[in-house]
Amino acid sequence: MSAPRTSKQHRKTAETDIRLELNVDGTGVSEIKTGIGFFDHMLTLFAKHGLFDLKIHAKGDTEVDFHHTVEDTGIVLGNAFREALGAKTGITRYGHMLLPMDETLAQVAVDLSGRAFTVFRAPERVDTIGIGFHFQLVEEFVRGFANAILANVHVEIQYGKDAHHMAEAIFKGLARSLDHATKVDPRVTGVPSTKDVL
Template identity: 45%
Template structure:
């Protein structure tokens, strides 16, 4: 069973997160912001994972510290769940349309950090969060999951739809990458290690 439980406590946030890649379920999510809760719920539902999250953060300032620390812990949980990555597909990619919006997410659980954010959101805010924070969220997630993560938004006129498309595409790309690979007994690398 590929699962992880991680706690993180700083002067800005207190986080409890558990992730299970192999038992789908609707975990409880309380990030401190209803819109981010919705996006993280999309991740678990469309990825076929179970995510339980509680974050008590300094939301009276803004969502910056909470989003950054949630991304850090989620990335660490992915690393812990995947271990040496033996038997996984490793690569994942997905296109998701959401009404007028279309995005694509490509990932590689390579143990190397690469991040591309080719996204121009149409409005400055989404669900009470500065739109620029979503780039920071995914960058922090990529760094802590030690993955290549390329996120592209081709078009869209509504921030909610654009971000929903991105989170769903991310979920499906992760699901593809962590699925059983063609060689179940080997690390998916010519080096023999990731």
């Protein structure tokens, strides 16, 4: 029986205080409290569609804006995945998803390469979602996550109009891509790299 792929994280700065628990091999159970309603919704569906058990309690300077809380949560979540996956022995490594959400089509691709790189392509001048959640925050979350987990993460909205749908398609697509990339393949000896390290 392999060791559980779990992580507990706590990151406190002058701007945010975030506690997070992750089980990569979960069932999609979550408890999300960030003080930002729409962000809670996105992280809840991220856990659900990736089948990750996820608990996040975040306090941030939301009286200023949502940027620090969203970006720092991405960083802490990336740190948690990196710790939980350890040496990445036996993983699939790559994952991708083409995900429709009504009028929107999002494409997400992930390589758990040990190298951080983000490509984010979406329409310009996207509407704000709800009360104060700017669509640009989705990119900040993805970039913070990719930098912390040390992965290539490519996101593209191929087409779409509704800002909520575009954000939701990205979070679901990222979840599905990670679910595939983190799966253990019994055919893999060591790690899936000719370098023998990821």
